Amino acid sequence: MSFENFRVPYEIDANYSTKVAYFSMEYAIHQPLKIYSGGLGFLSGSHLRSAYELRQNMIGIGILWKYGYYDQERNQDQTLNVTWKEKTYSFLEDTGIKFQVTIHDHPVWVKVWYLNPETFKTAPLFLLSTELPENDYVSQTITHKLYDANAATKLAQCILLGVGGAKLMDILNFNPEVYHLNEAHGLPAAFYLYQKYQQNIEEVRKRLVFTTHTPEEAGNEKHDIYLCHKMTYFCGLGVEEVKSLIGEYSDMFNHSLAALRMARLANGVSQLHGEVSREMWGKYGNICPIISITNAQNWTYWADKHMYKFREVGDDYGLDDRKKWMKKRAFEIVADQTGKLFDPDVFTIVWARRFAGYKRAGLIASDRERFAELMNNTKYPVQMIWAGKPYPMDHPAIGEFNELVHLSKNFKNVAVLIGYELALSKRLKQAADVWLNNPRVPREASGTSGMTAAMNGAVNFSTDDGWIPEFINHGHNGFVIPKADYRNMSVYDQDQYDLNKLYEILTGEILPLYYENYSTWRQIMKNGMQDVRFRFDSSRMAHEYYEKLYNA
Structure with missing residues (x-):
């Protein structure tokens, strides 16, 4: 299969012709594909299944986790034992696409795998991996464990999803009209687009939408902005430029707040959550409108x-x-x-x-x-x-x-x-x-x-x-x-x-x-x-x- 000038490989329903790239850190699509941890993955998996059933012009971008989330086993006394085992998937297609992204001011090679829509009846899904011999071991570990506990590794995972996913869209020449961030993990895509469109934030806003899943401010991820900068999270922007762009001058970078200020529209995932989110984020000002679209399952x-x-x-x-x-x-x-x-x-x-x-x-x-x-x-x-x-x-x-x-x-x-x-x-x-x-x-x-x-x-x-x-x-x-x-x-x-x-x-x-x-x-x-x-x-x-x- 050729991935040049990629198009969704089934007839698109005219009601859903808008081209959408959907970024999610995890997808629970089928038991054999262990690249999810819980509810966020169950949601994105069901979303891709329904996008297929409705013939929507959407593609998913995720990460191929070598060890998945983790394998749940027992100690001798029946208590929980956390283990990690390598996963292999014969049903994923090697696209032959390889490209580089910059992480920690260092070029990292990315390999792209493809889940055909007919395999599990989903919208097309592209999965990114750094498990390549061209990469050093530290770069390879970026795609080892979903939600790695190390802050730098987790930021690297966000950069891979966001920048890697947005760059892949350019390589495929898919030209999405909408970049949908399912949670703020893929936010570096916004900084990639900001640079792509000559630092015109309105061009980014026109294309970016955001789904927030966290009803507590404390639960939304924050990282030291200097660590983010050191990891090349901001695609070459300086710390002061980022603070000015986001309109937030704290040294703790709030990923969700940044997403709400760079997107044109966001949604909470139930009616109640929409209300809670509007109340929670409203005090910050300059955020995009937050509507409600209640989660569902396939x-x-x-x-x-x-x-x-x-x-x-x-x-x-x-x-x-x-x-x-x-x-x-x-x-x-x-x-x-x-x-x-x-x-x-x-x-x-x-x-x-x-x-x-x-x-x-x-x-x-x-x-x-x-x-x-x-x-x-x-x-x-x-x-x-x-x-x-x-x-x-x-x-x-x-x-x-x-x-x-x-x-x-x-x-x-x-x-x-x-x-x-x-x-x-x-x-x-x-x-x-x-x-x-x-x-x-x-x-x-x-x-x-x-x-x-x-x-x-x-x-x-x-x-x-x-x-x-x-x-x-x-x-x-x-x-x-x-x-x-x-x-x-x-x-x-x-x-x-x-x-x-x-x-x-x-x-x-x-x-x-x-x-x-x-x-x-x-x-x-x-x-x-x-x-x-x-x-x-x-x-x-x-x-x-x-x-x-x-x-x-």
């Missing part, structure tokens, strides 16, 4: 089609039988990993996503007495599964994971699984009767795991954060912990309030309904399946990106 990839067919024809027996069969299949993974035999007839709670402090993986178990009472309940038996990957250097999150591992040893009906990637994620959503989601409000920008859970017959039970206010109608299609006046609460009081409400709703509403009025429970499950089907399918999201962000 129904074609995630949904259990058999359940939807049974639902459509009103076959409740078929629906129940299918759900029970999916639970049984998933429980074989539980048995294989933990030696515990779970029962598909027993109500099963699953908490599975990235382990991070604000997501409060262990909230339900933080009151040991109440948790033991729940797990030993003979009238309404319960099974509990945890899974997820902490960031490999996030020691508090790893500690929380390991604490739950040790807790699980006291119960036959509690399991903590490893290897939480796309395949296990789908199985656990199929295993869940309730998909538990309890982030500290308003810390979750969107969260999408509950969408794909509902697509597999799991009922969402959540704090009222992220996408949830747009979805859950309590007792109709899910269950939600009502908001309190969190702004005037300490973190401890917020956690206690949410914990008490969690148990109140779980033991007072959910369990009696499941065991004593299953027909109503089934209806709630069916309502959730229906309500998530179109409003939270990424085809709606991909359409809105063209309508509200690219063509606006």
Whole structure:
């Protein structure tokens, strides 16, 4: 295949003719391609799938991570062991394209791999690698580990994605009308364009859009501006020039703030997150407008089609039988990993996503007495599964994971699984009767795991954060912990309030309904399946990106 004057290799729908280059540090496209860590990757993977289904004129740019994010294994005592193994992919095509980018005032060779749209039914994806014999070892390590803990290496990764991706667009002669930064990792592309267009910031703004995923200012990445300059992050601009261009004179370079001042338009990833972002960034001034485009997931990839067919024809027996069969299949993974035999007839709670402090993986178990009472309940038996990957250097999150591992040893009906990637994620959503989601409000920008859970017959039970206010109608299609006046609460009081409400709703509403009025429970499950089907399918999201962000 020739990559000269590259065009998207399928017929473009006229509604989506605007040429878009989509920059993301991670893509969760299919289980065999391990270049993702969590929600950001799940989102960009679904986005590329829907871009393909809608025949959009979009291409993705990412990085081919030699060791992926990391491999989740166990120590002898079952606690978490972080390992890195080299990944190889026979299905990626060598484009034959090699070029250089400047990182740390040093030329670094970049090799380009291509994921054909027909391989996994996605928009075309180009993946950059520095794993070349022409590079010294330090340069090769740039594409070793996703989100490397070393600040200089992480900045080098951002330069590779942004400058390397923008330079690739020129080499391909693709000429994007829109450069879409999914998070601020690819921001160096803006400085590349600034130099390309003779330092005319309006020419950059015309082409640049930005999606922010972080609802807290402290969570947005900042680096020493002199380190950024030393790494050649600014494509040859001096520190004072950058400060003047961005209109920010601190020595800490705020990547998101810079993106908001260099883009023409940005979006938050839920209605609530859009509001939080406008309030959070509004005080800075001179930022672009921030709209809301709520995240979604690809129904074609995630949904259990058999359940939807049974639902459509009103076959409740078929629906129940299918759900029970999916639970049984998933429980074989539980048995294989933990030696515990779970029962598909027993109500099963699953908490599975990235382990991070604000997501409060262990909230339900933080009151040991109440948790033991729940797990030993003979009238309404319960099974509990945890899974997820902490960031490999996030020691508090790893500690929380390991604490739950040790807790699980006291119960036959509690399991903590490893290897939480796309395949296990789908199985656990199929295993869940309730998909538990309890982030500290308003810390979750969107969260999408509950969408794909509902697509597999799991009922969402959540704090009222992220996408949830747009979805859950309590007792109709899910269950939600009502908001309190969190702004005037300490973190401890917020956690206690949410914990008490969690148990109140779980033991007072959910369990009696499941065991004593299953027909109503089934209806709630069916309502959730229906309500998530179109409003939270990424085809709606991909359409809105063209309508509200690219063509606006």
